[in-house]
Amino acid sequence: MLEIKPIESLKELAELKTQYFEESTAPLDGMWHFGFVPMSSHFGFYENDALVGYCCINGDGYMLQFYLSQDAETQAKDLFTLIAEQNSSVFGTVKGAFASTAEPQYLSLCLDNASSVTVNALMYQQITSSISSAAGDLELTLASHEQLADFVAFAVESIGAPAEWLSGYFGNLIGRGELWGYWRDGRLIASGECRLFDEHQTQYADLGMIVAESERGLGVATRVLSRLITMANERGLTPMCSTENGNLGAQKAIQRAGLKPLNRLVQVEFEQNN
Template identity: 60%
Template structure:
């Protein structure tokens, strides 16, 4: 007997998530999989009370992960089509589409088979392993201290418009984990850089992010920030990844100049309506 149940604790599916990440052909985007996914609704798949898979759906009705164990008797294509055709809407809600990386081959194929349209949402970057960084390219970026949180919140809010309440929690966590750096001119922040580490999966990688003050853009600061963060990550024996939106041409140029290339994409799918 096959059954879908709401997942009460992510610990229940931790082993399946390990298998999910092991199947990816490249590291997956940390903001999506470790920022957005934990906030999504998870559902577990069972055959005769044996856990065989799971999926998660965000508040907007988009699938973010889908995994079915190779030991399952149910066919992945049939189950996926059943879910996306709203046959389980009473339990799972309406499913509009999915966000999936081109590094998630099985999930990607299922989305292609059931989609009405799709578009590239973001570019997924890894660093060229032959890239070298000269010391003169590095900036004197320092770890942000807890006492500097309010200054960072103000800087990021003014730079990209993110809400202050969310920034207080997000940046506060980065500071506590010693993953947030800043490039200063006196008491003024010119740029911030994130070097985010992974706790459970992809632990040999660091994911980078940066924001440059509007007054400093177009001067190569973004590329220098990324090179500096790469250097800090490599001092810890870590490889680096990053991503940016499809339309952010300025960031793409800076990332490329820092020695990255984008072998994968994050795709937004809209599913067929039945």
């Protein structure tokens, strides 16, 4: 008989998480799986007190990961449908899920129970290791802790993200040596991130960038991204990144830098039984 219980420590899921990532057909989005997932509630699936799978639900009621071991007696389709149809009191309301096309088994289960599906983001990666010349003589400077306030203020103005969250996020990147800036005449024009993975997908570098609104459409984004790609390649890593489905400017810049949109992150809504 299957039992579903909250997971107190993510360390309990270490082996299952490894199996989960091994089943993916391409690298999974770093921000979603290493940023949002750890902040979500995790639930374990137990058969005879043995942990055979798990899922996680974010604060908005959307599933972000679902995995059931091949050794489990329970059928994944039956369990997933039970959750999607709100038939488990353990979870509360599960509105839907986010899944990528690089997670075929999880995505298939989502689609089986979907009332609607929309593309949330495009997921890019490098196919060939040829270095783009688009970066030219652009110079990125590694961010220092003394510059944290500058980067936070820049991002607040450029993308409207919360200052408190940015302070922690950028502070962590600076500590890891993964945040870079493009400065002109003492003004921060763009920020670039070359994030490395501590576990899973360690052969990839997850890239990110923000460009000042006044500089958009002038090729700065492509140049910054091209420089980040070069940095990743010099470390023997394959660059990857993602952007929102509606951000056409970023999509053009990413493709000019040589990355290909091989996969999608989709938002699936489940039928709500009121």
